[in-house]
Amino acid sequence: MRFFTKKLSSGSERVGSMTGFLKTPSAVVETPTAALLTQGGSVVHLTADVLSRVFSDSKLLWVPLSNSAHLENGLKAQGKGVAQFAGLQEHFTCVTFQNMNEVTPSGHFEVDKVPLWTKHGKKMISADRYMDLMEVFKPDIILAIADSRMSLEEGYKRIAKSVDRTTKMLNTCVERYKVSKELQNSCLVGVVVGCAQSRKLEESLQHFLRHKDILGGVALSGLTDGTEESNDVPIDKLEAIFEKVSNALPKDILHVVEGCWNPAVILTAISYGWDVFDGSYAVKLSNLGHALILNFDVTRDMKSSYLLDLNDECYKDQFVPILESCECLACEKHTRAYIRHLLNTREMLASVLLSIHNLYHFDQMFYHARQHILTNTFEVYKKHIIKQYESYRSLKLEMDIAETEPDHSLQVKKKSKLVEEVTNNNYKVNCNNI
Amino acid sequence: MALTFSVQAECGVTRARAGLMTLPHYDVKTPVFMPVGTQGTMKGLLPEQLEDLDCEIILGNTYHLGNRPGTDVLKKVGGLHKFMAWNRALLTDSGGFQMVSLLKLAEITEEGVKFKSPYDGSEIMLTPEKSIEIQNCIGADIIMQLDDVVQTTFQDNDRIKEATERTSRWLDRCLKAHSRPLEQSIFPIVQGLLNSELRRQSAEEHMRKNVNGFAIGGLSGGEAKDDFWPMVSLGTEVLDTRRPRYLMGVGVAVDLVVCVALGVDMFDCVYPTRTARFGCALVKKGQLNLKQKQYETDLTPIDKDCSCSTCKTYTRAYIHCIVSVETVACHLISVHNIAFQMHLMRTMRENIINGTFVQFVKNFMSEVFPNYNYPTWIINSLKSVGINLCENYCSF
Ligand SMILES: [Zn+2]
């Protein structure tokens, strides 16, 4: 895999492309982009057949070992790597240790091992074992194993340990990578941790730079432990880290951010030159019954367009698509009312349709980001999207307050007014969009 | 006309026939298997996937749809076709069977089926009129009369007689209540359980009614196969050949082959999709339980001769890894299992048209039972329509 940055605009944001994949040399993945999160090697809720109806081009797949380690024996027997085994050979894979979309128990470390929390229980994994697995999974991109699951609130001792452990493990990964025949065509990405303590972060960066000739990319981790609270970091705090790490490293390598980050965080990271995101946010929304409905048109000011909670009864007779202007398979044929019915009856098609929409729409958010970078208007686009996120967030806070209203009828009234504000506003504006 | 049925070819030996059933939403080629999409969806598959699988008609359950999304929503949207974005044909059951099988406390009187709502505990009465009213609202191409359901293995002859006769009386009430006869066809249900006199009487009474097709009900409920097939045979013998015959609740491959030979045109069953949920894939000889360790490194598809998207793309080894963990596994097996059913029906149809149906049945049975250890019910049922399986066997 090779990575080229194509356009550096007036800011630090950039458009790039990943190319030179072994199986499909002509395919290109444009960045900034979100990978598609997989479980057991498959894009969550979507078969290869359905995925091909959603995207006609090759995508980057995010393959966490925590939900795919059990493919090992089958992969060994087959010998062609995880993309082929999962029926997704036209796509590219980035294998990672963990899935930041999940919350896992904390602790349980050993000197040279980190715990992998799988459906079949906890497994302690060393860097050597990790690289053994990589030779079986044969990904296009390998995120080096790291001890990185922690929030920015984490204490000094734990952070120091995580930097030490990550440093040691990266050394092993690099040594193994250098001599591995199987991984010659894979790109090794080093993980930077220690974000909450500037001295430790500095240490992690220095160590990364020692291997800079071998490493094809950097992944920023150690920003969250995966919990809701820990993901809800003030954006300026993250912004400082995105900037600092980006500035400390070579520009020509792939910049990856791990974690289930909302669009506001993602666009902020893009503005500091970060290229690849793990895409788990779209999956999280689908699993909650939510649909993302961002407005990408910067000439339209829209306050409360962000997401719909399709579990809400108010959608039961809304026979309109999730988003009128969306061209995804779900919006082309199906209505909010139908998806609400599928959620209400716990039918599997709800997750399928929501995944189709959310993955498509999330992908569109990156498409528009690339377009704006190319035309030097990214700053406007970033502000436009962040505004939508923030007005949704304050609306949601109001709703949570309404939830605590002791007078039930008043609570229902307040809530329905807010819901109405979201749904009607959207629908009207989105109609105008066509 | 809400339904026209034309027989395109007959087997000549057995009662099997290939037909074309023209419905308001689609032309359905028979014999046909109708997958069951209970709540307005087929186990996670998109409508376009069902079309690619050649599904021409699918089932919805009135009882479930009447509760959720409910008739208000269905009325507003203009029926189930629009609600679920399915442009081909639909069939709905009457809701009675679900009520009796799901709800232990159902009480059946001449007026209808009385039961406690599982949603709010209130008492609800499902009458023949109410069932048709809901089905008119759902808007399926074919709808079912409400019948008086008795468990198949039930023994009390007085009760069976009452149920059979009541079913006929309820048919009249259903036909009278039907408000969309130009768009929807009511099928009467032949009852009588395992009592051939009552069954004959039921079928003969239905024959006199102005209806476009018939269903054979009250079977496939745990009775012995030796008791099952004569009742099917009696049904297709009495019911006229100009109208389609639908055997309710049958979907296992050998049963389908036998019953097509007996002259049945339509089938439905939850079996292919239900079994997919448990990780079982249908193959000619039965099922593969993909959870089993033996598939861990098996790099062949579920069925090397199957052309479904699952078999073209995935190995048994991969599905084994994700079965019962990822929803994708369930979708993949559902696709294959529906493809398997559709392929079997299409093959039978082609053989009927080509005049090779008898040979097809013999080959099929010898593949399923390679040692010629045919169950007696299969030997007897096929013999009754002129296929002698033992002849094949003796020539070896
Ligand atoms: Zn959409």
Ligand SMILES: [Zn+2]
């Ligand atoms: Zn197949």
